[in-house]
Amino acid sequence: MPGRHVTDHQMRLYMKFRQTASPTVAAAKASISAAAAYRFEHDHRLPSDHQQIRGRRRPDPLADFFEAEIVPMLKAAPELRAVAIFEEMQRRHPALSAGIRRTLERRIRSWRALHGADQEVIFRQVHEPGRMGLSDFTDMADLGVTIAGERVDHRLYHFRLIYSGFEHAHVILGGESYVALAEGLQNALWALGGAPLEHRSDSLSAAFHNLDTDIRDDLARRYDALCAHYGMQPTRNNRGVAHENGSVESSHGHLKKAVGDALLIRGTNDFDDLASYRHFIDEIVSRKNARSTKRIEAERPALQPLPGQRTCDYEETVVTVTSSGGFMLKKVFYTVPSRLIGHRLRVRLYDDRLDLFIGGTPLMTLVRGRADAAGKRAHVVDYRHVIHALRRKPMALLGLVYRDQLFPRDAYRQTFDRLLERLPEKSACRLMVNLLALAHERGCAADLATLLAADLEAGQLPDLATLRERFAPDPAALPAVTVHLMPLTAYEALVGNDNEIGAAA
Template sequence: MRLFMKFRKTHATAVAAAKASISTATAYRIEKDTRLPSQKKTPRERRRPDPLADIFDTEIVPLLRAASGIRSVAIFEEMLRRHPELGAGIRRTIERRVRSWRAVHGEEQEVIFRQVHEPGRVGLSDFTDMGGAAVTIAGALLDHRLYHFRLAYSGFEHAHVVLGGESFVALAEGLQNALWSLGGVPREHRSDSLSAAFRNLDKDARADVTRRYEELIAHYGMTATRNNAGIAHENGSIEGPHGHLKRALDDALLMRGSTDFDDLAAYRRFVDEIVSRCNARNSKRIDIERAELQDLPVRRTCDYEEVSVRVTSSGGFTLRKVFYTVPSRLIGHRLRVRLFDDRLDIFIGGTPLITLPRGRASRSGKHDQVVDYRHVIHSLRRKPMALLNLVYRDRLFPREAYRRTFDMLIDRLPERQACRTMVELLAMAHERCCESELADQLSLSLKARRLPDMTTLRERFAPDPSRLPNVVVRLGPLNAYETLIGASPELKMAGDAA
């Protein structure tokens, strides 16, 4: 039609119609009414009576004015209660009408102001729960979350697996790992209110955590900022990427074909690989921002909490509702413990002793134990019956095969003999360094439903240390080395004179 009207300005009707590829009759009809087809449509009228004509202004509008935040579905259910004859088909009608009313008469809504991010200015930290990933370590479900760091401008990301809650230790370790892998420091560190780090602590402990956080930020020359409590979108530069990272991890787990990992270190390597892929896509922007970052300090600051404990006569100490065993020679000593998110470093004075995996009490408040059978096996050999009702007996066994073997021994043998046999098995695993191999043999015995043959196991796993031969090493004369290196006569004479 527009093409015909264009040609009609300079040609006759028939010629313009031919050029526009329409019939002459159509051309004459267009000349009589030059409106476009869309302009000729008649307005759509109501096809059925308005079901809300009698109640919208009199009942629904007063509800909207009295409770501005009320949901449309709640109004729908209330109208059905008052007027059962209306039927369920009016739900969409109510929702559309309420939405239109709010657009004209509703309250003002909060506006999101998009920001322009400067390179090297803002780095953001937050924690996100990973319970939905259903990751397992050697078959056991891993209750964990991720510490997530991100630069607002370039999108550089770093993720750190956190086993406990949103503590200061987890924040300090994750933030420092991120900064040192980045190779620089942004001018501002932004987070939420960090209330999760000290919400359940008393006033003095809360002040202590705040002081340590301020010292951490000052060590790296950053300015600490926080978004308003409960306003998640103010931290939107990391809240949104939480979902992207978790979906990337979920996809990678699906392609991997399994959510089970041999150990925690393997799972952490997996997370690091996925995050590095995300960073590779933003490498150009990261390089631009890296040039604007502040220099790192000479060294890291502490990312642990230090406490003092005393080793009791039970051969261990209790810390945060968890009992840890240590070598019995430390009974009565006071130890310094550096408490990390996933481990404890033990010191006596300034001398490092051992590193223990960190345990955590259950959410119900029940105490837990972290037990190493090597710490107590020498005492158990003298008192094997102590194993029968030992408080941490189930934690004592290093592998599942040992626990199941003890259950079979208790079921088939007298208690004294069962305890003595089990203690001898643990001592063999420790003294002959065959914990894994012995567990395999015990698994075979369990599968065959037979008790372990101690004589066969002793013969299989190396000779008894008390029967090892005494080896005498005879040292050769020193002048034999001169023959080996081909020393000259002059050097020999000089050596004799000396």
């Protein structure tokens, strides 16, 4: 055919057809031109025998220093990048053209193919149903998710069955920890309805970071006990070798892209509360699992049955409530009702909350706080726990360590700043404490914050008397209770009936 070179295969076909046909007919059958056929009649060499190895058309720009300088560098440091070698050659040879970078990279690649070190080989595995489940954490901070307007830096605990592709994700507010792993793993297993024979995670180095040896050993024992509770064999991949957990590592990217697309379709990254965001993640994962329904249903019979109940997915510790009206736990100060001062409380520490017990009696649940990255202490404060004490000591508000965390909404903090600008410190503290007491006693923290924000915008100070009247109980809304007094003779009739019954007996 015009514009295409004749191959050895075509010439062999021509020779076969030439045994019974003319040169023109044999050429047509072999898809070559008649001219090529007649040339072959005079020269029986194959096309490959005519080809000559083409030499260089220009001088080799690397001839002077590749063997002398670059090869010793590659032998001494096999992991050295080609771009680093190129920059070093430019430093040593200032006249070297920048246009030879690609030539150098190809030459280094060819040298490594011939003389380089052996590389790691990834062995593809045959996966059995019900055999292995994988766990890992992935950072979601780059999606810019906010809850009630505040940015939340979080991770997802991600579980995946390697055979069917069943997935489960759980929002983690803190870092990688045993508590997060235990809670997320158990949620996944109970959502799945069974447990695989083997559970693989990473080396858990992030979860055990900066822990004492005894604590690390204790958490390792707890992880082994967690897997034993569900009949799973615990395994870990080697530290820093992500592809050993590749069946879940690779799906991180797909899940994060699915979440990002869903946020774009939703039109906003803000959620009312944590529960709403978790429900949003659950819907995305459910849609992904729906595409693998047949494989998941086929794998379920191969899974182990679940035990009768979940096992421990929290850390437990004992704290003492100090005279400050709270306790310190993991560099975070939590307030509790002052009647608990001096008592020892048992605390169950979850990823997102604290459950408090006194003895075996449950007391309350607190939102979990976390110290910042620099290690600065944090505060989780409920103003209702301390407002009665502040009313007796209003000036304590001025220098209170956790003053900013005390205010239930930002409008209260801004109001206090305005009061300090306009009033003496004593009057400002007293008025602010009375406003907090009003919010607590009348249960109107949100509505009062709206009025305070309006006063701030109008440039005026809040009027305590007007606000008390505004949030006073409405007499018309109170039910009318009428008490009817019974005459004493009615009770005497009852006594008489009891006597008659006793006599009959």
